[in-house]
Amino acid sequence: MKRIYLDNAATTPTLPSVLKEMLPYFSERYGNPSSLHSFGQEARAAVEAARARLAGLINCQPAEIIFTSGGTESDNAALFGVLYANKSKGDHIITSKIEHHAVLEPCQWLEKQGFKVTYLDVDKYGLVDPAAVKAAITDKTVLVSIMHANNEIGTIQPIEQISTITKEAGVLLHTDAVQTVGQIEVDVDKLGVDLLSLSAHKFYGPKGVGALYVRKGTRLEPYIRGGGQEKRRRASTENVPGIIGLGKAAEIAKAEINERVAHLLPLRDRLIKGILDNIPEVILNGHPVQRLPKNVNVSVKYIEGEAMLLKLDLEGIAASTGSACSSGTLDPSHVLLAIGLTHELAHGSIRFSLGRTNTDKDIDHVLEVFPKIVKKLRQMSPLYKK
Ligand SMILES: *Cc1c(COP(=O)(O)O)cnc(C)c1O
Numbered sequence: 001m002k003r004i005y006l007d008n009a010a011t012t013p014t015l016p017s018v019l020k021e022m023l024p025y026f027s028e029r030y031g032n033p034s035s036l037h038s039f040g041q042e043a044r045a046a047v048e049a050a051r052a053r054l055a056g057l058i059n060c061q062p063a064e065i066i067f068t069s070g071g072t073e074s075d076n077a078a079l080f081g082v083l084y085a086n087k088s089k090g091d092h093i094i095t096s097k098i099e100h101h102a103v104l105e106p107c108q109w110l111e112k113q114g115f116k117v118t119y120l121d122v123d124k125y126g127l128v129d130p131a132a133v134k135a136a137i138t139d140k141t142v143l144v145s146i147m148h149a150n151n152e153i154g155t156i157q158p159i160e161q162i163s164t165i166t167k168e169a170g171v172l173l174h175t176d177a178v179q180t181v182g183q184i185e186v187d188v189d190k191l192g193v194d195l196l197s198l199s200a201h202k203f204y205g206p207k208g209v210g211a212l213y214v215r216k217g218t219r220l221e222p223y224i225r226g227g228g229q230e231k232r233r234r235a236s237t238e239n240v241p242g243i244i245g246l247g248k249a250a251e252i253a254k255a256e257i258n259e260r261v262a263h264l265l266p267l268r269d270r271l272i273k274g275i276l277d278n279i280p281e282v283i284l285n286g287h288p289v290q291r292l293p294k295n296v297n298v299s300v301k302y303i304e305g306e307a308m309l310l311k312l313d314l315e316g317i318a319a320s321t322g323s324a325c326s327s328g329t330l331d332p333s334h335v336l337l338a339i340g341l342t343h344e345l346a347h348g349s350i351r352f353s354l355g356r357t358n359t360d361k362d363i364d365h366v367l368e369v370f371p372k373i374v375k376k377l378r379q380m381s382p383l384y385k386k
Helices: 016-025 038-058 071-085 101-112 130-136 159-169 240-278 305-314 334-338 343-347 360-380
Strands: 065-068 092-096 116-120 141-145 172-176 195-199 210-214 282-284 295-300 349-353
Touching: 016 240, 038 065, 038 240, 065 071, 071 101, 071 141, 071 172, 071 195, 071 210, 092 101, 101 116, 116 130, 130 159, 141 159, 159 172, 240 282, 240 295, 240 360, 305 349, 305 360, 334 343, 343 349
Parallel strands: 092 116, 092 141, 141 172, 172 195
Antiparallel strands: 065 210, 195 210, 282 295, 295 349
16 A cells, blocks of 8 residues: 655655765764864864755854754753843743644743743634734743744744834744744744744654754853853754754755745645535634645544544555644643634644645545545544434
């Protein structure tokens, strides 16, 4: 059976050309970049070349990039780093209710340490209102953290408008861009952000490596202390192969970005239309236009996300759900509840996230199989009375 991977928001495969560049840094080029001998210098040069490549993708200076272990660490480092560096200035953070757990959990922990957090509501499409950001800013506000695009529903936030407000107020702006870097254009100057998180494995690089962009002059307490790596901003011997992979993935993304968008948009829109036209009582979650080119998220009435996911998997189709069990908790996705879905609709959600190798044929297959699965499951559902 042909397997179709439609879970690219969860992770993506490392491209063969990325892996190829990484491999020598596990074996023959094993130097520690901090070593002064030739082995070390070889590794140092490769790390700095990767930093320049990544800087090219997001339009920043190489010195503004701190390599980390991934998106989660970057988010934690941004929040803790900024709040602790600015303790004398204030203690207030503004974020949204639909952030990734990598932002929400640190925020909740910061609250326990005495910091104040405002969690902004979103509208039915998942959009944060820039006016609400403005209204929430006080003279104690230090940081606003709003994600660039949501991983579940794909909604892209008006970060440019939000940054106009934070600049005016003299407040720092962080964005979790893990879902957008390598997927759509991300330019730190156009966005106007001071800090930005990204992760390699979401755009065809390896897992366990990411970066935090920190605009020059931004004060940041290190999140991991120890040696003097990353200009004393992030201790620990560099993950050299991972960083090389991140750099290569960034170089490829920069070259391919327009192609990626142009390839995915028609596939996404055909899948959305096909589902809405062929299955009754289905709603699209997220913004109809301001959404990631890869993201399709729908709620199917009367049935469970898990059930759909498992039936799709039997047909070789890999998707994801915001429903309960898959996340190991009883509550459905906080994102789906925040956009106003009932528990029932939130439990009936399914996300398809497309990638660079998906084809029209893959969409044909989903559109052939998925309506049949829904029909069968509804026939077994006690909620379905038709
Ligand atoms: C995947 C993801 C993260 C976490 O990144 P990791 O590299 O897996 O730690 C954070 N934020 C968003 C929006 C994500 O999609």
